[in-house]
Amino acid sequence: MFRKITGIMKYLKYSPANRHSLTPIPKDVEEKLGLDIETTKKRLDEIFHHNEGLIIRPFKIRTFPRNRSFICYIEGLVDTDAMELNVLKPLMNQDISPFLGIKTSKTITSVLVEEMITSVNTFLVGSLNQVVDELLKGGTVIIVDESPSAVVISATHWETRGVTEPSAETVIRGPREGFNEDITTNITLIRRKVKSPKLKFECITRGIYSKTNLAICYIDGIASPKIVEEVKSRIEKINIDVVLESGYIEEFIDDQPFSTFPTVGTTEKPDVVVGKIFEGRVAILCDGTPFVLTVPHLAVEHLQTSEDYYIKWPFATTLRIFRLLALVLTATLPAVYVGVQTFHHEIIPFKLFLSIVSSREPIPLSSLTEALLMIVIFKLINEAGIRMPKAVGQAISIVGAIVLGQGVVEAGIASPLMIIIVALTAITSFVVPGLQNSIFLIRILLLLLASIVGFYGIAFGLIFIFVYMCNLRSFGVPYLSPFAPTSVEDLEDTLIRAPLWTLLIKRR
Amino acid sequence: MGKQVQISAYQFTVLLMGFIVGSTGIIIPGSRAGQDAWLAYILGWLGGFLLFSIYLSLYQRHPGKTLVEIHQVLLGKWLGNAVSILYIWYFLHLGTLVLRNFVEYTITISLPETPLWFMAIFSAVIVAYSVKSGLEVTSRTAELLVPLTFVFNLGITLLLSPYMEYKNLLPFLEHGMPPVLEASLSVLTFPFGEAVIFLMIFPYVNQGKALKKSFVTAFLLAGVLLLSATFRDIMVLGETGIERTIFPPHLSTKRIPFLNLDPFIGVMFYVTGGTKMCICYLAATMGIAQLTKSKDHRVFVYPIGVLLVGLSLWIYPNIAEMLRWAIEVWPYYSIPFQIIIPIVLLIISMVQGNRKTSKNSS
Numbered sequence: 003m004f005r006k007i008t009g010i011m012k013y014l015k016y017s018p019a020n021r022h023s024l025t026p027i028p029k030d031v032e033e034k035l036g037l038d039i040e041t042t043k044k045r046l047d048e049i050f051h052h053n054e055g056l057i058i059r060p061f062k063i064r065t066f067p068r069n070r071s072f073i074c075y076i077e078g079l080v081d082t083d084a085m086e087l088n089v090l091k092p093l094m095n096q097d098i099s100p101f102l103g104i105k106t107s108k109t110i111t112s113v114l115v116e117e118m119i120t121s122v123n124t125f126l127v128g129s130l131n132q133v134v135d136e137l138l139k140g141g142t143v144i145i146v147d148e149s150p151s152a153v154v155i156s157a158t159h160w161e162t163r164g165v166t167e168p169s170a171e172t173v174i175r176g177p178r179e180g181f182n183e184d185i186t187t188n189i190t191l192i193r194r195k196v197k198s199p200k201l202k203f204e205c206i207t208r209g210i211y212s213k214t215n216l217a218i219c220y221i222d223g224i225a226s227p228k229i230v231e232e233v234k235s236r237i238e239k240i241n242i243d244v245v246l247e248s249g250y251i252e253e254f255i256d257d258q259p260f261s262t263f264p265t266v267g268t269t270e271k272p273d274v275v276v277g278k279i280f281e282g283r284v285a286i287l288c289d290g291t292p293f294v295l296t297v298p299h300l301a302v303e304h305l306q307t308s309e310d311y312y313i314k315w316p317f318a319t320t321l322r323i324f325r326l327l328a329l330v331l332t333a334t335l336p337a338v339y340v341g342v343q344t345f346h347h348e349i350i351p352f353k354l355f356l357s358i359v360s361s362r363e364p365i366p367l368s369s370l371t372e373a374l375l376m377i378v379i380f381k382l383i384n385e386a387g388i389r390m391p392k393a394v395g396q397a398i399s400i401v402g403a404i405v406l407g408q409g410v411v412e413a414g415i416a417s418p419l420m421i422i423i424v425a426l427t428a429i430t431s432f433v434v435p436g437l438q439n440s441i442f443l444i445r446i447l448l449l450l451l452a453s454i455v456g457f458y459g460i461a462f463g464l465i466f467i468f469v470y471m472c473n474l475r476s477f478g479v480p481y482l483s484p485f486a487p488t489s490v491e492d493l494e495d496t497l498i499r500a501p502l503w504t505l506l507i508k509r510r
Numbered sequence: 511m512g513k514q515v516q517i518s519a520y521q522f523t524v525l526l527m528g529f530i531v532g533s534t535g536i537i538i539p540g541s542r543a544g545q546d547a548w549l550a551y552i553l554g555w556l557g558g559f560l561l562f563s564i565y566l567s568l569y570q571r572h573p574g575k576t577l578v579e580i581h582q583v584l585l586g587k588w589l590g591n592a593v594s595i596l597y598i599w600y601f602l603h604l605g606t607l608v609l610r611n612f613v614e615y616t617i618t619i620s621l622p623e624t625p626l627w628f629m630a631i632f633s634a635v636i637v638a639y640s641v642k643s644g645l646e647v648t649s650r651t652a653e654l655l656v657p658l659t660f661v662f663n664l665g666i667t668l669l670l671s672p673y674m675e676y677k678n679l680l681p682f683l684e685h686g687m688p689p690v691l692e693a694s695l696s697v698l699t700f701p702f703g704e705a706v707i708f709l710m711i712f713p714y715v716n717q718g719k720a721l722k723k724s725f726v727t728a729f730l731l732a733g734v735l736l737l738s739a740t741f742r743d744i745m746v747l748g749e750t751g752i753e754r755t756i757f758p759p760h761l762s763t764k765r766i767p768f769l770n771l772d773p774f775i776g777v778m779f780y781v782t783g784g785t786k787m788c789i790c791y792l793a794a795t796m797g798i799a800q801l802t803k804s805k806d807h808r809v810f811v812y813p814i815g816v817l818l819v820g821l822s823l824w825i826y827p828n829i830a831e832m833l834r835w836a837i838e839v840w841p842y843y844s845i846p847f848q849i850i851i852p853i854v855l856l857i858i859s860m861v862q863g864n865r866k867t868s869k870n871s872s
Binding site: 348349456458465487 | 518520521616620621624628629632633636639640643647648650651653654655768769770771772773774776777780781784
């Protein structure tokens with residue numbers, strides 16, 4: 003029995019980040035391109051069997067009229083206008099054989115690439131697997147008879163969402179653009195802000211089937227090489243079929259997969275990403291999602307927003323202090339209320355206590371039950387508000403505000419003060435959106451502890467959470483730094499936002 | 511010999527401050543001297559400086575070695591280990607005392623119906639979790655929380671300033687020096703001499719050279735904090751108040767109108783006392799680990815934790831007994847551990863060192 007429990011505990015310690023891939027990724031056998039065009043065509047037909055998208059169009063190259071050839075691509079991925087203009091038109095119309103002379107050393111395909119096709123991104127591949135890969139990525143392939151290599155022209159074109167303002171991270175002042183689902187656009191958005199060759203993007207493909215492109219982005223010379231290496235090695239260990247969102251990556255590279263605090267940051271805004279990589283962090287872009295990961299991610303980042311750096315520093319500092327206040331309130335307010343009511347009446351002025359007691363008089367429930375009930379109800383309304391279709395929104399807000407808010411008081415289930423407390427808790431929890439889920443758990447924990455031993459319970463709970471947070475690390479960096487371990491130089495961008503010029507001087 | 515876990519000099523300072531304030535924050539050090547407690551306190555404080563210098567110079571003669579290892583070097587394997595076992599008992603006993611102190615405080619002041627064992631287990635579990643996470647995590651938590659207690663204490667002192675009566679300090683030296691000296695011995699051994707436990711922590715500080723500075727800073731800050739608290743309590747409560755009450759700071763905060771900050775004093779006490787408990791607990795587990803040549807002290811955390819809670823419940827029948835013991839017996843009980851053995855060790859180390867250097871020169 004005991005052994006079983008320790009076994010489970012051992013499993014809990016077992017972080018997927020450190021796990022080596024259990025099954026080796028199946029690798030296709032390298033298949034050379036045949037010289038005979040008919041066999042290649044047959045193989046392609048076999049591979050894309052029951053897959054109607056593949057389009058094969060035979061044509062003749064004017065310069066080499068004796069060699070049969072065909073062009074193939076997958077419908078919908080390719081910019082067909084560009085293909086017609088830059089590839090088919092010159093190949094079928096021009097005859098450059100008079101200029102070629104007797105350069106027998108060159109193969110037909112290399113002549114095509116070097117002298118005829120005007121597309122920018124054009125190259126040769128030698129194996130059938132690569133041909134298939136390129137086709138799936140959106141390339142156009144030209145295969146010529148009696149030639150050992152195939153020409154790939156990569157000019158993709160598909161519909162993407164425009165660059166719009168992200169709905170979850172709105173700002174009053176600052177750039178409004180947000181990432182979209184296309185990794186190339188996202189990389190461009192970052193590159194446009196940093197015009198330096200020190201900005202590095204390293205591409206890795208993950209997902210056995212999805213072959214999703216990931217890009218690790220950092221500034222050479224600012225990011226710690228150790229962290230960059232660590233990120234790369236952790237991503238390389240990922241063994242998964244499909245990567246749909248950066249959340250998949252996050253779960254695999256997380257230091258503490260069982261932790262209730264996020265140790266990987268996400269953002270939708272290019273200016274935030276650029277700010278983070280200039281602080282020495284590493285960003286991970288993932289194709290197919292506007293959410294970019296940043297690591298290492300520390301607790302203090304929840305108090306910072308990009309806007310802090312765009313407004314004057316005294317205001318930014320005030321805002322940060324308010325954010326901390328909100329964080330404290332949202333975590334402890336219900337617990338303090340219950341603690342005061344149950345154990346420490348003497349701590350508040352007597353008159354206030356009397357008014358609390360008189361408002362609670364008709365309520366049959368204990369203050370703990372009351373608090374839990376209201377918190378759960380609010381959480382449900384919140385969850386419903388996110389998932390429901392927009393058209394029903396009004397109904398929910400009426401139900402939430404009037405039916406529940408007023409009805410609960412009139413029915414004598416909760417006291418008006420409790421409603422105020424829960425409402426305040428809810429409002430403040432939106433001030434630090436990144437920690438909402440962790441704080442919810444902390445709130446419940448503190449509430450339960452406060453109902454058992456009052457303020458001592460809250461203190462025990464908070465100290466436990468502090469010890470727990472001190473235990474956490476994000477890519478080797480202690481989660482609570484620069485508060486603990488304290489480093490005085492780094493404190494100037496935490497609770498206070500020091501003037502930008504002092505921050506910038508330090509960066510040199 | 512480098513230890514794997516490393517803490518910074520600042521973290522060490524904070525740990526030492528937390529340790530000294532520890533459980534002293536809820537009693538008046540040197541209260542047996544009545545209105546002259548502050549004088550007794552200052553004498554004990556100065557003596558504390560001296561004692562800690564002895565510990566520090568002992569460590570600096572054996573850099574990178576914990577107390578257990580120093581014993582083995584200086585006293586030989588058998589005698590050294592025997593002394594180490596005594597010390598581990600002493601650390602454990604100290605931790606027990608602090609735990610019981612805290613539990614008694616909470617139960618006497620705010621939660622009279624809560625059973626003793628419940629609070630003991632509850633508070634020990636969190637300390638055990640912190641110890642299990644290691645010295646690094648403990649000191650990081652201390653770094654976050656201990657400075658808050660200073661703010662709290664300052665706030666309480668300021669709120670009480672209108673109620674201070676300077677007359678309460680008079681008459682000066684009513685009964686002459688003897689009671690003051692006696693009380694200063696109890697201040698010396700509780701809390702300052704207890705810092706002998708840091709001989710177990712020294713090797714883990716990564717800036718060995720900054721130790722002296724950190725120790726002076728910590729002694730000054732924590733000392734001033736306790737001194738101000740002593741003055742505050744004497745002046746607010748008067749002599750009779752000090753002698754009669756069990757937890758004077760609690761009684762003096764009651765004088766603040768409209769507010770009752772009892773629970774905050776308790777919480778503050780838990781932060782500093784918890785730091786002290788953590789250090790005692792850590793020192794005991796690490797000592798055992800080093801004695802048994804075990805690489806990981808974490809194995810011993812739960813057994814020792816059970817012992818800690820069990821002892822704290824069993825060792826004193828009630829709060830009066832506990833306080834009497836802490837004030838009357840503890841100073842004499844501590845003298846060998848805090849004063850005699852370290853001085854003997856230092857002398858042995860110096861003699862051995864001289865012999866070695868003379869050997870080298872000849």
